[in-house]
Amino acid sequence: MKRVYVNEKWCLGCRLCEYNCAFANTGERNMALALRNLEISPRIRIEEGSDICFAVSCRHCEEPLCVKGCITGALSIEDGIIMVDEDKCVSCYTCILSCPYGAVSPSEHGAVQKCELCVKNRSGAPACVAGCPNGAIVYEER
Amino acid sequence: MKYVIIGNSTAAVGAIEGIRQMDGSGEITVISNEKYHTYSRPLISYLLQGKTDMERMKYRPADFYEKNGCRTILGKKVIGIRKAVRTVLLDDGSEIPYDRLMTATGSSPFIPGFDGLDSVKCKFTFMTLEDAFSLREALGPDKRVLIIGAGLIGLKCAEGIADHVKGITVVDLSTRILSSILDDSSAAIVQKHIEKTNIAFILGQSVSRFDGQTAYLSGGGKVDFDILVAAVGVRPNVSLISDIGGETDRGIVTDEYMRTSIEGIYAAGDCTESYDVSCGQRRVLALLPNAYRQGECAGINMAGGERKFDRAIPMNAIGFFGLHVITAGSCTGEVYEEKGDGSLKKLFYDDDLLKGYILVRDVEKAGIYTSLIQNRVALGDIDFELICEKPSLMAFSRKYRQQKLGGVV
Numbered sequence: 001m002k003r004v005y006v007n008e009k010w011c012l013g014c015r016l017c018e019y020n021c022a023f024a025n026t027g028e029r030n031m032a033l034a035l036r037n038l039e040i041s042p043r044i045r046i047e048e049g050s051d052i053c054f055a056v057s058c059r060h061c062e063e064p065l066c067v068k069g070c071i072t073g074a075l076s077i078e079d080g081i082i083m084v085d086e087d088k089c090v091s092c093y094t095c096i097l098s099c100p101y102g103a104v105s106p107s108e109h110g111a112v113q114k115c116e117l118c119v120k121n122r123s124g125a126p127a128c129v130a131g132c133p134n135g136a137i138v139y140e141e142r
Numbered sequence: 143m144k145y146v147i148i149g150n151s152t153a154a155v156g157a158i159e160g161i162r163q164m165d166g167s168g169e170i171t172v173i174s175n176e177k178y179h180t181y182s183r184p185l186i187s188y189l190l191q192g193k194t195d196m197e198r199m200k201y202r203p204a205d206f207y208e209k210n211g212c213r214t215i216l217g218k219k220v221i222g223i224r225k226a227v228r229t230v231l232l233d234d235g236s237e238i239p240y241d242r243l244m245t246a247t248g249s250s251p252f253i254p255g256f257d258g259l260d261s262v263k264c265k266f267t268f269m270t271l272e273d274a275f276s277l278r279e280a281l282g283p284d285k286r287v288l289i290i291g292a293g294l295i296g297l298k299c300a301e302g303i304a305d306h307v308k309g310i311t312v313v314d315l316s317t318r319i320l321s322s323i324l325d326d327s328s329a330a331i332v333q334k335h336i337e338k339t340n341i342a343f344i345l346g347q348s349v350s351r352f353d354g355q356t357a358y359l360s361g362g363g364k365v366d367f368d369i370l371v372a373a374v375g376v377r378p379n380v381s382l383i384s385d386i387g388g389e390t391d392r393g394i395v396t397d398e399y400m401r402t403s404i405e406g407i408y409a410a411g412d413c414t415e416s417y418d419v420s421c422g423q424r425r426v427l428a429l430l431p432n433a434y435r436q437g438e439c440a441g442i443n444m445a446g447g448e449r450k451f452d453r454a455i456p457m458n459a460i461g462f463f464g465l466h467v468i469t470a471g472s473c474t475g476e477v478y479e480e481k482g483d484g485s486l487k488k489l490f491y492d493d494d495l496l497k498g499y500i501l502v503r504d505v506e507k508a509g510i511y512t513s514l515i516q517n518r519v520a521l522g523d524i525d526f527e528l529i530c531e532k533p534s535l536m537a538f539s540r541k542y543r544q545q546k547l548g549g550v551v
Contacts, residue, residue: 006547008540047536054543056535059551065509068156068438069431072182072194073201088198090188093505097459097468098431101546102507102533106466142550 001080002141004044004115004126006054010136011046013053017128017137018042021057024118024127041107043115044128044137055137057128058082058103058115066095066104066114074111081119086111143168145444146230146238148220148382149246150174151183152430153411153437155202157244158210160441160449168445170212171238173230177217178271179204184430186274187302190281199271225386225404242444244408245383245394246437249376249428257351265370268299280369281306288357288367290349292319294460296373300341301462309340311365313357317346323458323469328486328500335465335484378413378426391415393426398450400440408444410436416454420471420497420515427454453516459505468508471498471515478530489530494521507533 019035021042028034044057060082067075067082074088075095089111095104096112107113117139118126129139145161147154150172158170180201188194200206207214219233229237251267259265266277277299285307289296292314300310314321318329319336333343347361357365378393389395389403393415400408411433415424432454439451457470465484475492485503489496489511496514510533513519529537535546545551 003550005549006543008543008547047534049536052536052540054535054547056547059546061551065431068434071184071430072198073203088194090185090193092184092461093459093466093468093508094431095509096505097457097470097508097512099507099509100513101535102510104509105506142548 001060002117002139003060004057004117004129005138005140005142006056007136007138008052008054010134011052011054012134012136013046013048014133015046016131016133017044017055018046020127020131021115024121024123025113027121041105041113042128043103043105043113045102045105055128056101056103058099059101060115060117065098065100069094069098081117082114083116083120084112084114143445144239144241145170145244146240146242147172147244147246148174148230149244149248149411149413150176150178150180150214150216151246151248151411152201152433153246153440154244155180155206156434156437156439157246157408157410157441157444158206158212160438160443160447161445162210162441164442164445164447167211170210171215171240172207172212173215173218173220173232173238175217175219176270176272180206181271182430183270184298186268186271187298189271189274190278190299190302191305220382223382223386223407225407228406240406242406242408244400244410244437244440244444245402245413246409246411246433247379247382247413249378249412249426251372252375252377253372254374256349258353261354262352262370263354264368265372267372268295269376277303277369277371278306284308285368286366287311287369287371288313288365289371289373290314291373291375292316292343292345293322293373293375294320294458295376296371297336297462298460299371299373300336304339304341307340307369309342311342311344311367313344313347313349313359313365315346315348319343319345320460320467323456323460324467324500325473325488328467328488328502331484331486331502332462332465332467336462339463376412376428378415378428380413383407383409391424395424396436398452399443399448400436400451401443408440410440417452418455418472419453419518420455421474427456429457431457455512455515457512459508465503466505467503468501468505469499470508470512471496473498473500491521491526495519496521510534 022040222231380390384390394409412428442449478489480487490498525537
């Protein structure tokens with residue numbers, strides 16, 4: 001299946017991926033209006049060091065510890081994509097305890113959030129990749 | 143191939159999903175003394191709190207058994223295993239044959255023999271959906287609740303019912319709350335947070351005797367109550383295996399393939415012991431993620447595959463009234479500590495390994511720490527100073543990142 005992969009040497013640390021992710025998941029049509037005065041809470045996050053930076057989002061692991069450890073069954077694998085059922089999630093954070101990449105995070109909506117490869121929003125394909133100006137993240141089969 | 147699973151909770155679901163990875167057609171029979179569709183046991187406190195309901199508590203969708211070709215026998219108890227002829231005996235007299243059997247019998251509340259306990263009319267334990275239903279019936283805005291045990295079960299119960307009762311007193315022999323997962327300083331923060339509600343603690347004391355609606359404490363005081371919840375601890379249900387000569391200690395003993403000492407019989411979940419890689423000892427790790435992975439591992443092996451489960455460690459993510467706590471591993475060795483306003487981070491390390499951690503309030507990316515413990519990552523191979531400050535992939539080598547972020551994992 002296609003996943004988001006990171007080429008850290010191309011990452012500029014511009015954080016457009018974070019903004020595009022946050023925007024795509026607002027469901028709004030105008031980015032400027034949607035994100036105005038908003039402290040964004042994206043599902044892809046840049047890690048930044050003194051001389052390197054790179055984006056981290058859900059790896060959609062083949063043996064996902066978050067799904068196996070989920071106490072409610074809110075996390076599941078659908079066609080290889082790890083999805084959150086926000087209705088079932090009680091924010092116990094066992095997935096945050098379990099994910100070796102730190103790719104699941106709390107959200108303001110009473111459920112955890114993570115990258116779902118934009119399948120639930122209007123983008124249809126990862127908005128972070130579409131907006132990356134330097135090919136530092138790609139969406140492909142490997 | 144005929145698979146029989148005794149139990150219908152996390153480990154059982156793990157086993158069903160494990161078996162079906164390998165064998166799409168073998169007959170699977172699930173037997174449980176509980177009559178419900180598989181449900182998430184830890185959610186019973188959320189149910190009382192009103193944060194979930196019966197439908198959303200289903201641990202797997204309504205069509206789970208059908209989709210996985212499972213026959214269920216619910217509301218019946220297994221009273222014995224006839225290992226020579228490979229059958230299990232039910233309390234209605236019927237006998238179910240198996241080729242591979244898994245016991246996922248869980249654990250039962252342990253209630254010490256308190257003096258005068260018989261004189262208490264309104265008393266409960268808090269493990270199952272039935273327990274939650276019974277307790278719910280007894281709740282009311284004028285009720286005073288006494289919970290014995292300030293562990294995970296006792297405190298989640300307290301949180302679940304706090305809004306529906308007048309007040310709650312929690313008594314524990316330990317001098318700190320959540321003594322199995324927290325140390326003194328972290329427990330103090332969580333206690334202070336919980337005490338902002340109608341929950342009060344009496345620690346370092348036990349109940350010496352009950353007389354009707356009064357508990358007399360070892361320190362000389364007394365607590366009057368309307369409802370008693372006993373949450374002192376749990377004991378693994380091992381008797382089906384020990385009765386037929388299988389090896390048990392505090393829990394059912396298995397190897398890393400989840401095989402018991404009896405041919406054809408596997409065990410998983412809270413009824414078993416695990417080898418804790420964070421401290422190198424066998425112990426009962428009654429934790430949901432552990433139960434799932436043990437069950438899945440057993441299922442794969444029952445169906446002819448080969449899977450080891452050798453990464454067990456204690457790990458808990460728990461929250462009370464909005465304060466989140468994540469802990470894992472063992473609190474031994476040297477300590478890195480960061481204290482904030484109502485928050486705390488403690489990392490325990492020894493022998494070039496991270497052994498354990500406690501995070502209170504700021505818990506983001508905790509799983510990076512968990513993976514260091516579980517995978518026994520040499521701290522010399524990563525930027526330890528950086529990772530102490532902040533769990534991040536930046537602290538790992540470029541090669542590690544290339545594998546994890548640039549490949550299929």
